[in-house]
Amino acid sequence: MHKDFAAKVSSSATSRRSARKRPVPQLAIAWRRFSLRGSGRWLLAALASLLLIWVLAGGGETSVASTSITHEEWIGAEAVQEAAAESSWKRELIKSGDAAAPVLMRMGYSRSEAYDILQAAKPVYSLAKVRSGRHFSGRKGETSAELYYPVDYDRVLYLTKSHNVWKAEIRPRTAFSQTQVFEGEITDNLFTDAARAGMDDRTTMTLVDIFAWDIDFVRDLRNGDRFRVLTEERFDAEGRLISSVIRAAEFINQGETYRAIRYTLADGSVGYYTPDGTSMRKTYLKAPVKFSRISSRFQLRRKHPVLGFTRAHRGVDYAAATGTPIHAVGDGRVVFSGWKGGYGRFVLIRHVNSTHSTAYGHMRSYAKGIRNGARVRQGDVIGYVGMSGLATGPHLHFEFRVNGRAINPLNIKRDSATPVPATQMARFRAEVEQQKQAMIAGVNKLTWG
Ligand SMILES: [Zn+2]
Known part of the structure; x- marks a missing residue:
């Protein structure tokens, strides 16, 4: 935790690399938890407001040039009003076997008021059954009150009381969202450069996954490569991060x-598409290894930039730290798993297109369940990088074979998965345009088009 509000807010604005930042919510929660009385409280409120204004006006730490916050909803009037409210927020866990009424009574509502709440909720969402493990949360004052119950991942039941009447509605669960644009250039390695741009490692991994069918992040990155990422973090009414995408x-x-x-x-399924609606997913991943080294930041510089595909060497070598997960590049079935001469611990997968197979050598160990006949899905971990067999250092020897003959994987045709259906293209294009604008608003150095 940070020591003061200013640090909280401004560090989030610069998106330092360390932990995930939750600007508003932290602030809101901090507010909620304060229970100072009298003048001290108001002084604090005034001071914090000033800090907020100062931060919003661009004070505090200077922003990292390559990072910009394009859109924020985190200082909604709601959050500020909360500070002045008489009541404090309460959360009450729904225990196994609990019904809604006893939970509400533990929160300080009378039996009859609990009944009123259930009645008010009924038309929009029945509280006859509530899920254990979830919480009711809310606050109540002399004449007004509000209550939240999370219905599912996206929605919350929101109940308010005014003039002694309870009203209920279903709201999107998101109370706050923050979108940010990160931009960077490869000067050393993706993780370091992304962190420098303000991205956390999890987001960087997601970025790698999004482009896993097009870019080989172990072998293909070059200094001067550039990236730009638009992220959105959503927070629930209690300030907890509910998603980051x-x-x-x-x-x-x-x-x-x-x-x-x-x-x-x-149909509700989520995927990544090119701006023209083609799926990013393809029959084969670009590489069986995502990262060369993820834990030791010191040796991230690529040591073997291009150990190419030559006639003598019928494969592609991935220098990677021992233990790095190896992924099946496509769906298929394991047709061999075991020791194979110079290959050491070796796995051969025959793919859905049965003329295609991929081979993985020098493994340290196999992943659980990898044996002859096992089915694998694209992306499944099949084993871990090692140096078994004839290998001078830890690396994966990878081959793409067509009719049993190793060929250069670059020559493999990789078909894309189902595109955005024609009937949804209008909506899709509108969304593309919206994201594009958000990206441009963030950083103007690159153009979308
Ligand atoms: Zn090799």
Whole structure:
């Protein structure tokens, strides 16, 4: 925890690399938890308001140039009013076997008021059954009160009392959201450069996953490559992070620009698509290893930039730390798993297109469940990088075989998964435009188009 409000707010504005920041909510919670009385409280409120104004006006730590916050809803009137409210927030856990009424009574409501609340909720959401493990939260004053019950991931039942009448409605669960644009350039390695741009490691990993079908992050990155990422973090009414997603991303790798937009199809499934609606997913991942070294930041500089595919060497080598997970590049079945001469611990997968197979050598160990005949899905971890067999250092030897012959994986045609359906293209395009504008608003150095 930070020591004061200013640190809290301004550090979030600069998005330092360490922990995930939760600007508003922390603030709101801090407010809620304060229970000072009398003048001290008002003095504090005034002081904090001044700090907020100062921070909003651009005070505090100077922002990292490559990071900009484009859109914030975190100083809504609501949050400020809360500070002045007489009552404090309460959360009450719903225990196993609990009904709504006893929980509400533990929160200080009378039996009859609990009944009124249930009645008010009924038309929009029945509280006859409540889920254990969830919480009711809210606050109540002399004449007014509010209550939240999370209905599901996206929605909350919101109950308010005014003039002694309870009203209920279903609201989006998000109380706060924050979108940010991060931009950076590869000068050393992705993780360090992304952290420098303000991204946390989890977001960086998501970025790698989004482009996993197009970019080989172990072998293909070059100094001068650029990335731009639009993230959105959502917080619930109690200030807890409920989701953090990449809404759009752009990666320029060796002069080639790749773009991805997060989109929810009409059936509710979520995926990443190119701006023209093509799925980012393809039959094969670009690489069986995502990271060369993730834990030791000191040796991240690539030591073997291009150990290429030559006639003598029928595969691609991935220098990576011992224990780095190895992923199946496509769906298929394990047709061999065991020791194989110079390959050491070796796995061969036959893919859905049965003329295609992929081979993985020098493993330290196999992943659980990897044996002859096992089914694997694209992205499944099949084993871990090692140096078994004839290997001078830890690396993965990877081969893509067509009809049993190793070929250069670059020559493999990788079909894209189902695109955005034509009937949804109008909505999709509108969303693309929106994300594009958000990206441009963040940083103007690159153009979308
Ligand atoms: Zn090799």
